[in-house]
Amino acid sequence: MPLANTPTSVPVEVDEGKCIADKGCTVCVDVCPLDVLRISDLTGKAYMKYDECWYCMPCEADCPTDAVTVNIPYLLR
Amino acid sequence: MVFEPFEEESDFEELAERLDDPDPAIRRVAVLNLADTADPEAITLIARAISDSSPEVRLQAAIALGEFDGLEAAAALCEALQDGDSGVSRAAADSLAEIKDPHAGEPMLALTSHQDPKVREGALLGLKQLRRPDALANGIKAMNDPVPAVRIQAVGVVGYLKAEEALPALIAGCRDDEPEVRRTAVGALAFSKSAHAVEALVNATADDNWTVREIAAEVLGKQDSGTRASELMGLLEDPFWQVRVKAVRSLGKLRVSAAVDKIATQLDETVSNLRKEAAAALGEIADPAALPYLEKLVDDPDPDVRKNVRWALGQIG
Amino acid sequence: MDDLREGLNEVECDLLVIGGGTAGPMAAYRARKKNPNAKVILLEKANVKRSGAISMGMDGLNNAVIPGHSTPEQYTKEITIANDGICDQAAVYKYAQQCYSIIEELDGFGIRFQKDENGEYDVKKVHHMGTYVLPMPNGDTVKKALYRQLRRARVLISNRFMATRLLIGKSGRAAGTIAVNTRTGEFLVIKAKAVIMCMGAAGRLGLPTSGYLYGTYENPTNSGEGYAMAYHAGAKLANLECFQINPLIKDYNGPACAYVAGPFGGYTANSKNERFIECDYWSGQMMQEFYNELQSGNGPVFLKLNHLHKDTADHIEHILHTVERPSRGRFHEQRGTKYSEKMIEMHISEIGFCSGHSASGVFVDEFARTSVAGLYAAGDMASVPHNYMLGAFTNGAIAGEDAIDFAEEVDFDDFDSEAVALERERVLAPTRREDGIPPNQIEYKTRRLVNDYLQPPKVTAKYELCQQRLAEIRDDLENRMVVRDAHELMRSMEVASILDCADMAAFASLYRKESRWGLYHYRSDFPDSNDEEWNCHVMLSKQNGRMTCEKQAVQPYIIPIADDEKDAYYKQRITAQA
Numbered sequence: 015m016p017l018a019n020t021p022t023s024v025p026v027e028v029d030e031g032k033c034i035a036d037k038g039c040t041v042c043v044d045v046c047p048l049d050v051l052r053i054s055d056l057t058g059k060a061y062m063k064y065d066e067c068w069y070c071m072p073c074e075a076d077c078p079t080d081a082v083t084v085n086i087p088y089l090l091r
Numbered sequence: 092m093v094f095e096p097f098e099e100e101s102d103f104e105e106l107a108e109r110l111d112d113p114d115p116a117i118r119r120v121a122v123l124n125l126a127d128t129a130d131p132e133a134i135t136l137i138a139r140a141i142s143d144s145s146p147e148v149r150l151q152a153a154i155a156l157g158e159f160d161g162l163e164a165a166a167a168l169c170e171a172l173q174d175g176d177s178g179v180s181r182a183a184a185d186s187l188a189e190i191k192d193p194h195a196g197e198p199m200l201a202l203t204s205h206q207d208p209k210v211r212e213g214a215l216l217g218l219k220q221l222r223r224p225d226a227l228a229n230g231i232k233a234m235n236d237p238v239p240a241v242r243i244q245a246v247g248v249v250g251y252l253k254a255e256e257a258l259p260a261l262i263a264g265c266r267d268d269e270p271e272v273r274r275t276a277v278g279a280l281a282f283s284k285s286a287h288a289v290e291a292l293v294n295a296t297a298d299d300n301w302t303v304r305e306i307a308a309e310v311l312g313k314q315d316s317g318t319r320a321s322e323l324m325g326l327l328e329d330p331f332w333q334v335r336v337k338a339v340r341s342l343g344k345l346r347v348s349a350a351v352d353k354i355a356t357q358l359d360e361t362v363s364n365l366r367k368e369a370a371a372a373l374g375e376i377a378d379p380a381a382l383p384y385l386e387k388l389v390d391d392p393d394p395d396v397r398k399n400v401r402w403a404l405g406q407i408g
Numbered sequence: 409m410d411d412l413r414e415g416l417n418e419v420e421c422d423l424l425v426i427g428g429g430t431a432g433p434m435a436a437y438r439a440r441k442k443n444p445n446a447k448v449i450l451l452e453k454a455n456v457k458r459s460g461a462i463s464m465g466m467d468g469l470n471n472a473v474i475p476g477h478s479t480p481e482q483y484t485k486e487i488t489i490a491n492d493g494i495c496d497q498a499a500v501y502k503y504a505q506q507c508y509s510i511i512e513e514l515d516g517f518g519i520r521f522q523k524d525e526n527g528e529y530d531v532k533k534v535h536h537m538g539t540y541v542l543p544m545p546n547g548d549t550v551k552k553a554l555y556r557q558l559r560r561a562r563v564l565i566s567n568r569f570m571a572t573r574l575l576i577g578k579s580g581r582a583a584g585t586i587a588v589n590t591r592t593g594e595f596l597v598i599k600a601k602a603v604i605m606c607m608g609a610a611g612r613l614g615l616p617t618s619g620y621l622y623g624t625y626e627n628p629t630n631s632g633e634g635y636a637m638a639y640h641a642g643a644k645l646a647n648l649e650c651f652q653i654n655p656l657i658k659d660y661n662g663p664a665c666a667y668v669a670g671p672f673g674g675y676t677a678n679s680k681n682e683r684f685i686e687c688d689y690w691s692g693q694m695m696q697e698f699y700n701e702l703q704s705g706n707g708p709v710f711l712k713l714n715h716l717h718k719d720t721a722d723h724i725e726h727i728l729h730t731v732e733r734p735s736r737g738r739f740h741e742q743r744g745t746k747y748s749e750k751m752i753e754m755h756i757s758e759i760g761f762c763s764g765h766s767a768s769g770v771f772v773d774e775f776a777r778t779s780v781a782g783l784y785a786a787g788d789m790a791s792v793p794h795n796y797m798l799g800a801f802t803n804g805a806i807a808g809e810d811a812i813d814f815a816e817e818v819d820f821d822d823f824d825s826e827a828v829a830l831e832r833e834r835v836l837a838p839t840r841r842e843d844g845i846p847p848n849q850i851e852y853k854t855r856r857l858v859n860d861y862l863q864p865p866k867v868t869a870k871y872e873l874c875q876q877r878l879a880e881i882r883d884d885l886e887n888r889m890v891v892r893d894a895h896e897l898m899r900s901m902e903v904a905s906i907l908d909c910a911d912m913a914a915f916a917s918l919y920r921k922e923s924r925w926g927l928y929h930y931r932s933d934f935p936d937s938n939d940e941e942w943n944c945h946v947m948l949s950k951q952n953g954r955m956t957c958e959k960q961a962v963q964p965y966i967i968p969i970a971d972d973e974k975d976a977y978y979k980q981r982i983t984a985q986a
Contacts (some may be wrong), residue, residue, distance in 0.1 A: 045458035129559035278525030
């Protein structure tokens with residue numbers, strides 16, 4: 015059976031203007047207990063690759079430039 | 092294929108190089124990486140970033156130094172405490188409060204009479220945790236500081252040292268113009284069993300500010316001063332229930348039999364928390380004189396009160 | 409990143425600690441402190457900096473036994489009663505005796521506990537037998553402080569490696585583990601003389617009512633690998649039928665913590681604004697009354713603070729919104745709910761295994777030793793009941809010190825290298841398929857069935873149906889699951905653990921033919937408790953490849969419990985309604 019790609023609105027937002035992942039920062043990617051954040055090959059900025067979030071907030075709290083916002087996933091809101 | 096399964100050893104040369112990069116964001120990431128090493132060798136490099144031209148890098152360095160300890164980190168933080176950028180100095184104050192090595196207090200001592208009140212406040216906050224006996228003089232002196240926030244930290248330094256010779260200063264603090272200073276000073280008297288301290292606590296039970304009376308009621312319960320039960324009983328007429336709760340608790344702890352009738356008046360209060368504590372205190376005192384009061388409350392609308400009443404009845408026998 | 413790569417590496421150490429959350433770092437740290445020459449590896453599937461149940465910190469201790477405020481004897485008594493008597497007291501008593509020194513040690517790490525103006529611990533009075541609550545004003549720094557200590561103690565940290573199976577040596581001792589990198593799929597074999605498992609709760613067992621797979625009460629990274637790996641290694645697991653179920657904010661997975669609000673006058677109420685349970689301290693009996701009220705005409709259930717002074721309600725709101733689950737504030741903000749204005753709707757959590765809150769865990773004695781030689785367990789996955797965060801730290805320390813002594817006495821136990829090849833094949837099988845069912849769908853279906861059939865009240869016929877359906881899913885998992893990258897490979901291993909845990913939950917529950925621990929093990933067709941036959945532990949293990957249960961007697965009490973104290977937790981429902 016072929017696999018489909020179903021869209022999902024992800025809880026973690028990254029302000030690309032503030033993100034310094036392109037300067038070597040990996041803080042949010044490192045601290046995520048579920049390992050769902052990645053740095054984009056295209057933009058060099060962090061983004062949420064997998065919608066598997068516990069909205070626990072280390073990514074937001076530890077971001078040195080306040081670039082990360084954790085929203086409550088839509089299903090819970 | 093073989094790969095490295097462990098966190099890599101720190102390459103300080105490479106980190107130092109990035110610390111000199113023209114791009115401030117890269118310097119900032121270097122500071123983050125240095126903090127991650129948790130290696131005391133990183134302190135010197137991070138301390139260098141405290142005088143970086145970019146406030147973001149200085150801020151990151153001030154935060155990072157809070158993860159280390161010792162004189163070198165504290166000295167750099169004391170420098171950052173005087174930074175013109177308020178974000179940097181605030182972060183430095185927070186980090187100073189994390190220092191644990193008493194030897195690191197040296198540079199803080201020099202700043203308790205700095206011209207900037209924010210610096211004085213940060214230095215005293217750092218000193219408080221270190222409990223250095225030689226900080227007592229600085230603390231006592233700073234209790235006369237014109238800025239209330241500085242005086243509050245000064246009382247903190249003195250209170251943590253629990254020194255009998257500081258009693259006159261703490262007692263004077265109980266008469267400070269600022270309620271929060273008075274509250275802190277009254278709380279700091281808990282360690283002393285001297286008659287002067289008890290006297291100051293008794294005076295504080297008549298303070299204008301209810302938070303001061305509240306802590307006085309609590310601290311009197313920590314003193315073995317059964318003789319002061321009358322003042323505690325007096326607080327049961329306080330207009331603030333929060334004060335009465337603490338007084339009830341203290342009278343229970345001190346097992347003041349003479350207070351049974353007075354405590355029982357609180358059983359009619361509408362605040363159920365107060366009824367609950369009064370029932371508990373009567374149980375602690377365990378005087379049969381409380382029986383008729385407690386029996387009236389076995390059907391109290393609040394289950395927590397009923398539970399405490401049952402417990403108290405059990406204590407009395 | 410995430411592309412699958414071939415790779416196999418092998419390392420050796422004296423002591424391997426699996427899991428870098430709470431108990432694990434303490435175990436590794438204490439082991440290195442006790443034997444600075446020992447090579448200690450700490451394996452973590454996320455990153456030790458922010459992993460585990462307390463990734464974001466904790467607002468306080470609720471089981472701190474501090475001299476002058478409570479005694480180890482009082483504490484042991486309370487935990488025994490809270491567990492309906494099914495409690496080997498030695499481990500609880502040892503925890504109670506040692507936890508104060510751990511508090512002091514943590515304080516030295518820079519994890520600060522609330523102090524009064526003289527710098528003494530500011531313990532809060534909550535209930536009568538003892539006083540156990542100690543707030544942590546900078547509780548959000550716990551993980552960072554631990555990480556610093558680990559680096560300084562030169563513990564070898566290996567992040568992003570997920571252990572999949574333990575290696576058992578030819579003489580039956582723990583010999584190490586096989587692990588897979590969660591970003592590359594490369595394998596790591598770690599040979600060890602002793603192994604400590606600190607792998608957390610099985611928190612991804614039931615499905616949250618929101619339907620969001622990761623909206624669980626426990627950190628969803630705690631998906632029960634510890635339970636599954638211990639099982640496959642032949643260790644005994646105790647009282648798995650004593651599920652964890654907790655009161656939650658409806659839809660948001662944060663604890664409702666009426667016991668945090670209790671000292672301020674807050675409580676749990678029904679829709680008529682009435683209080684219906686005596687004590688908001690979490691116990692199975694309390695959850696039973698909570699459940700009954702939810703199902704009754706008085707439901708749903710609420711956290712009631714709006715009768716308090718606004719300042720008090722706001723203060724409680726502030727505590728609950730800052731540490732442990734800080735996104736709670738954001739949830740309420742979006743809903744427009746303020747604690748001071750309206751009662752907050754509550755619900756019950758999905759089921760899980762977690763000794764931290766209940767008693768289900770890999771069986772350990774007072775030295776944290778499991779039933780397999782050289783294998784230890786601590787924290788939420790070990791059987792010491794109600795041990796919470798401070799229990800994880802304390803029992804982790806106990807495990808680290810005992811295990812490092814054990815490791816010094818023994819040599820590596822040889823294992824069959826064939827086991828490594830077989831395990832690699834098992835793990836990689838889903839990557840060899842071109843198409844099939846992805847792990848997330850298998851997980852959703854498993855957990856949906858757990859909710860449909862295993863959530864209490866427990867009904868025998870429903871449990872048996874569930875076992876059949878789970879067997880069908882197992883067939884899919886083993887023969888039809890497909891994985892496309894290293895991240896999915898991690899998820900596929902997690903869902904295998906979840907399925908194992910679901911099977912164990914069903915099997916252990918069916919074995920205990922009585923009701924006990926309130927809602928945690930309420931069997932509609934055996935509604936009463938039966939002390940004559942069931943005043944014992946239920947031990948589950950794998951014997952000759954099959955799941956088996958047996959009874960094990962409770963050790964004689966060290967601290968006696970009087971007859972009239974035993975049912976203290978049963979008197980939960982409020983009788984005289986005003």
